[in-house]
Amino acid sequence: AQKVTQAQTEISVVEKEDVTLDCVYETRDTTYYLFWYKQPPSGELVFLIRRNSFDEQNEISGRYSWNFQKSTSSFNFTITASQVVDSAVYFCARQTGANNLFFGTGTRLTVIP
């Protein structure tokens, strides 16, 4: 099966610490997209980033950064100087050619003030 694995079920950090959420995926496709979504307590999934399999450049957006390594099939997400508002469940997902998303089981991040 072409899985998406988020091995960290729950992580707790103290405010202002940096935290990295891991994502490892399997795929037989040469072209694919990877995503990260945030699910706050309200339940709605908020889109964070979409990355093409041909683009291995790391990306930074404010306190968020993403490290895509095709050689290890990983797409890790780092939050720098975490804040309480970052507390949520974060999902990594891979998209197939039919536009369907396969999600990991999520990592629950708790930022302690």
Add this chain to the structure above:
Amino acid sequence: DGGITQSPKYLFRKEGQNVTLSCEQNLNHDAMYWYRQDPGQGLRLIYYSQIVNDFQKGDIAEGYSVSREKKESFPLTVTSAQKNPTAFYLCASSNFALQETQYFGPGTRLLVL
């Protein structure tokens, strides 16, 4: 404001009853999707539609039905054949172009009485 709306926020179903969850979008997206989320798990695809009057089964379509009569609307019916319907249901939409980003609605929580 453009976006995706789902109603109701909470829905209660009695044994043997069919219930319908509403999903509407004003983003002019061609494709729409229904996902189911169980506690501690990622999202799983129920049905998707890439164009009006056409839809395909996802990974867990049994016990569910959909229609796509209008571009803006993609209602999901949870039938009495779905033996374990208690879950959080999320609707999403995207442009039809290959592997475009899916944007999600706020979700409907379905509970069985």
